[in-house]
Amino acid sequence: MLDALFGNLPLMLLSVGLLLMALEAISPGAHFIVIGVALVGAGLVGVLFPPVASPFILAGLTLVIGLIATYIYHEFDFYGGKGTAQTKDSSSLAGATGYATEAITNRTGQVKLDEGGFAPHYSARTTSGTIEEGEEIIVLDPGGGNVLTVESMDAIGEDEIDRALAREAARHADDVDATEESTERERETEKSS
Structure with a gap:
């Protein structure tokens, strides 16, 4: 029985991987895609290259392909939620x-x-x-x-703070104008003397 299971291990990995990828298509965001890609990748290698299809090599391939798929999944943000503000409450x-x-x-x-x-x-x-x-x-x-x-x-429109700031800015502008006028008069007085 174990011999039959390990003899068809690459085909079983491929089938389970495709099933998980189909489940991800039905329920996006469930993260089945990463495991599915890892199993499909290891299953394909086992089906295409039967001499290297030992259970330990397939397990290692599943792990390596899974890590690569996880990196790509998180880095490229296929579902488009990365960096966008979403309401929390x-x-x-x-x-x-x-x-x-x-x-x-x-x-x-x-x-x-x-x-x-x-x-x-x-x-x-x-x-x-x-x-x-x-x-x-x-x-x-x-x-x-x-x-x-x-x-x-x-x-x-404007609230009380905006109106107070506008009054202060106008008062400051009047003070600057008055200072400039008095300075100008003093210069004219000094020239005429």
Whole structure:
């Protein structure tokens, strides 16, 4: 019985590897592809070169091919999630920006967030007025992630801090102008004397 199993070991590795790769196609992200590629690679070597198809060599090949497949899988990021921001929980949506995909009122609406994770479309409500379709929005309250409270970027405008900074900048500009005028008058007075 063991002789029959080891005699067909390369074919069995090839079959199991192909099955795991098919399972990965059905359920992406399950990481069956790495093991499947390793088994298919070792099985192919065993089928194509029967003299080297001892169980120890096939085990070593499976390990080496598996390590190479793991490196390639992680380095090239075939599923496209590497380096992209995805939401961890609803609180990470606070302050996110996007745009209205349909008009938003205090009862209905939908938005698409710029960095909203795998499914960036959310139901949204506004606390005041109506936000028209296509307007840029910012999330004020994630509300548990099911229904976001948003506000139009245009409606936010200036707050008290922005107004205070503008007043201070204007006051500083007036002081600079006054200083320049007095310096200019002093120069003219010195020239005329």
